[in-house]
Amino acid sequence: MSVAYLNGAFLPLADIRISPLDRGFLFADGIYEVAAVIDGRLVDSASHLARLERSTAAIGITLPLSLPAIEAVQKELVARNALAEGLVYLQITRGADMTRDFIAPAGLQPTLFLFVQDKPFLDVPAVRDGIAVATMPDLRWARRDIKSVGLLAQAMAKQAAKDAGAQEAWMVEDGFVTEGASSTAFIVTDEGIVTRPYSQAVLAGCTGAALAALAQESGIAVIRRPFTVAQALAAKEAFITSASTLCQSVVRIDGQAIGDGTPGPVAMRLRALYIDFARATAV
Missing domain, CATH: 3.20.10.10 (D-amino Acid Aminotransferase, subunit A, domain 2)
Structure with a gap:
C-alpha cells in the first residue's frame, strides 16, 4: 500500500484525511511541486525546492518545514514506497479554518501533503x-x-x-x-x-x-x-x-x-x- 505524508505523519495514502474547509479545497489557496525520481533518487531537487520557496513566498504562505527537512521527507517517501522511477508530488495550502472567508485569519497552520506516483518515463x-x-x-x-x-x-x-x-x-x-x-x-x-x-x-x-x-x-x-x-x-x-x-x-x-x-x-x-x-x- 502506498505511503503518503501529511503534516508530520507518514500514513497509508488511503488513510489520508484533509478537512473540506481547507483553503486549498475552497479557494485553490496553495502551491504544488512535482519532482522526478530516477534510480530511486530525486532529480533537480534544489531547483524544485527553490521554486517552491518562491511560490509560497509570493502568496504569503510560510513553509512549516525547512527546505532540507522537506527534501528529507521526500527521500523518506521514496524509500518507504521503494520507488525506483516516478514522481513525488508535494502540495502546501494555507490550511483549514472553521469558516469560509476570502480573508484568511492570522495564524493558520499550513497543510503539507506529499505522495508518490510510480510512473515510467525513461523508456516509453x-x-x-x-x-x-x-x-x-x-x-x-x-x-x-x-x-x-x-x-x-x-x-x-x-x-x-x-x-x-x-x-x-x-x-x-x-x-x-x-x-x-x-x-x-x-x-x-x-x-x-x-x-x-x-x-x-x-x-x-x-x-x-x-x-x-x-x-x-x-x-x-x-x-x-x-x-x-x-x-x-x-x-x-x-x-x-x-x-x-x-x-x-x-x-x-x-x-x-x-x-x-x-x-x-x-x-x-x-x-x-x-x-x-x-x-x-x-x-
Whole structure:
C-alpha cells in the first residue's frame, strides 16, 4: 500500500484525511511541486525546492518545514514506497479554518501533503514516436510564474487536447505560444533552440532551465523570445520539457507534421544529456 505524508505523519495514502474547509479545497489557496525520481533518487531537487520557496513566498504562505527537512521527507517517501522511477508530488495550502472567508485569519497552520506516483518515463513509446500537441487560447490567470494548485484551465486544455487526438496542449496568447498545459515549449531553428523568456506569463520550468544550460554547454544556442504557432509549424523540431516527461519531441502541432514527423536529433540529444545530468546529480 502506498505511503503518503501529511503534516508530520507518514500514513497509508488511503488513510489520508484533509478537512473540506481547507483553503486549498475552497479557494485553490496553495502551491504544488512535482519532482522526478530516477534510480530511486530525486532529480533537480534544489531547483524544485527553490521554486517552491518562491511560490509560497509570493502568496504569503510560510513553509512549516525547512527546505532540507522537506527534501528529507521526500527521500523518506521514496524509500518507504521503494520507488525506483516516478514522481513525488508535494502540495502546501494555507490550511483549514472553521469558516469560509476570502480573508484568511492570522495564524493558520499550513497543510503539507506529499505522495508518490510510480510512473515510467525513461523508456516509453512517446520517446520513440514523439507526441502531438493541440493549440488553444490561454485562459489562465496572469501570475503563471506562481505554481498554484488552481489548475482548472490547464485541466480543461488537457481534455480538449485529448479530444483532438493530442497528448499536450500549447497555450496561445496574443498570437504567441506561452507554454504547455503542464510543460515548457521549445522549437528548434537554424539559430538554436527557442523558448519563451521568463516573466509572470510563464512558469520557470526546472527541467527546462537545466536542459537549456546543458544545451549551451554543448554548443547549442538558447534564444529566449516568444514564438508564434506559425513559427512552431515551420520549425525544424519542437519539444517539451517537464519533470514527468523530461525532454520529449513534438512531432505534430494541430495535426500538422513538424519536420519529417519523427523525433528530431536535437531533442533526442538534449534528452540524453539531461538523463545523464539527472543521474549524475540526483540526491
